[in-house]
Amino acid sequence: HICWKVEREARILGLQLEELNESLKREEEEKKRVESFLKEEREIVQKLEREKMESLVEISTISNRLREETGNFMEQRRRGEGLNEELNSVMREKNSMEESIRSLQRESESRMIRIQDLVFRLRRFERRTELCDERE
Numbered sequence: 001h002i003c004w005k006v007e008r009e010a011r012i013l014g015l016q017l018e019e020l021n022e023s024l025k026r027e028e029e030e031k032k033r034v035e036s037f038l039k040e041e042r043e044i045v046q047k048l049e050r051e052k053m054e055s056l057v058e059i060s061t062i063s064n065r066l067r068e069e070t071g072n073f074m075e076q077r078r079r080g081e082g083l084n085e086e087l088n089s090v091m092r093e094k095n096s097m098e099e100s101i102r103s104l105q106r107e108s109e110s111r112m113i114r115i116q117d118l119v120f121r122l123r124r125f126e127r128r129t130e131l132c133d134e135r136e
Contacts, residue, residue: 031132034125041122048115055108059101066097 073090 059104
């Protein structure tokens with residue numbers, strides 16, 4: 001009678017051990033998936049950061065050109081050379097550049113929102129990974 005109880009308890013413990021091992025395997029697989037996802041997300045964030053920096057450089061270049069063209073316009077105005085024609089040309093270029101700046105700023109803001117979203121998601125997955133590590 002005691003042997004039967006011991007054997008029964010041993011089988012129960014064996015089944016529980018198998019369940020725990022399966023659960024641990026699943027958690028390890030999930031951890032690997034999360035780590036892979038985190039790596040991909042980090043790469044995306046880095047790419048977006050590079051694109052953001054490129055956009056900022058482009059904005060700066062356009063702003064400098066705009067200042068330069070505005071300065072050129074003022075000099076020619078003082079000289080009085082072809083005022084109306086030059087004014088129209090510079091204003092069209094200025095408007096075009098300002099629109100380019102606005103467009104780049106909108107792009108940059110959109111990228112920043114995406115970066116912030118990805119950073120939030122990255123942190124959330126890092127917390128999940130930490131929780132998986134703590135369970136182990």
